[in-house]
Amino acid sequence: MRHVDVLIIGGGPAGISAAIWCKRLGIDCLLLEEQSQLGGQLFNIFNEIIDYPGMRTKNGIEMQREMVKHFVEMDCLYEVNTKVLFIDERSKTVKVKKQAKEQEICYTYLILATGSSQRKLGVPGEQQMIDRGEVYSASADGERLKGKTVAIIGGGDRAFEGAHLLSSKAREVYLIHRSTRFKAREQYVERIISNPCIKVMTDTEVTAIHGDRHVTSIDLESKNKEYKNKEYKNKEYKNKEYKNLLVDAVLIRLGVAPNVDLIKGKVATAQNGLIVTDDVHQSSNPFIYAIGDSCTTPLFSSISSSAGQGAIVAKQLSSMLNI
């Protein structure tokens, strides 16, 4: 069975950084990536990256290219198209699958850099919309959405921020949330509620997204409750009135969820699903470490901090491995 001192699962910025650092420190290391390319969530950044000190890039793809170039130049060992099926933390072995072929890899230390994923609605038409490339950034796509009718789905900070940013550009903005309680910060909520250009629909679920070449409408199902919060009385919508809503674009802002299915029950996780780690990124299992968005709250997630965590964990493992 193949053995490596350090096995990294996930090839986003955190995993790439950990691999570069392992290489630099002389650690025997292998990185596994499920997709066909390294980069992880960098592929979802469509606007300019201005917050990675020393390097500005037009978008995530350009950052991905630079990081992968560095990674490849350093001769870091990796496998793409390789899905981890199972982690056996007792025998310190993972079972992986690459092109229908399964194999086992044994590790001394495991680094989870599995990142997080955007939560989805899970309704008909959603995946088709994403596949068509109809994924917008409220900050970067203001011009593209000018004069359009836009639905933003969600009740957190990013949903409210998106609604705020687009309210001055789009013709109409709907903020649609399945509950009457918002996770967003109070001042965000107040700003939106008092904005006459934004229609807030609560207790309402999106059940389908329609459109062949681009989004044309969404189906809504309301719990038939009125939005009666006394503070926001001016915004009463009888949601039952809406069955189908004509829109030109849908922004799904349901937040992100850490990708921790592989490790569930094997290391301690917090209520929000994040892997609990100490200051050197060790999990509750002394041979398993976690870095990047699988252990960082979305509020503090960034390419910079993921890269920094990769450095810290590699230095820690170098010392553990006595290199």
Add this chain to the structure above:
Amino acid sequence: MRHVDVLIIGGGPAGISAAIWCKRLGIDCLLLEEQSQLGGQLFNIFNEIIDYPGMRTKNGIEMQREMVKHFVEMDCLYEVNTKVLFIDERSKTVKVKKQAKEQEICYTYLILATGSSQRKLGVPGEQQMIDRGEVYSASADGERLKGKTVAIIGGGDRAFEGAHLLSSKAREVYLIHRSTRFKAREQYVERIISNPCIKVMTDTEVTAIHGDRHVTSIDLESKNKEYKNKEYKNKEYKNKEYKNLLVDAVLIRLGVAPNVDLIKGKVATAQNGLIVTDDVHQSSNPFIYAIGDSCTTPLFSSISSSAGQGAIVAKQLSSMLNI
């Protein structure tokens, strides 16, 4: 009196990152740097930087140039040649001096990014040697030191690592340490002690460095003890034999000390002098944060982690300031 929401002291990678992130998040922020240029310890990196994911640079100066370019393009506010004389944490004010002119600046939050400094011997000839540029990296300057007699001063990991790296290049390597106890890891010590090309001198202090155009010799003062550790019996040096040692190069490896004089007694520090912070880099004073080498053990210090900490602290303060 001038007021800023966030005042950053120190313009190394941590401070630069915090300022870029503050700007990106719309925080009113000012960075103060004592030296005439931003960059901090980047100016002390003479070898290639291969561990900042996405960016490889020939040396620290090149990295400094890229980071400062980014910083300036983002229109971050800063003052160089500006020394902080005093922090009054009760009135949340700092007194600064720029070209003989003193002024006070009031802050809502203070970020200490003061870094760390190489410890010095404090002996005659040392500063002249540094000013002449006789500062070597054991890993990068192997060729330059080929065939030379080299003295490495210190008893920690970096001293032993340096001795190990140079033993195959230099004609003679002396490892000189003022005590008989080493802070270095056991396996490092064993490797050096068993290396016949390295002369270990313990209980010995360097009292002067001689040389006009380059180092020619050093003065030593021993405590007249023999190095008698029974395990390393083969290495007995009567240190009193040495008064003056002819050497071509001196590598001072006494470790680093965090720059925390300004804040001593005002926030909690650990035994090693580092500022104690929580996971969002808040110190024991809720209005004072610390990032970079003033709060990171040398083992985990890196440009990547400093940049990452800058991102985290700015995001935290953005949320504290309700921006």
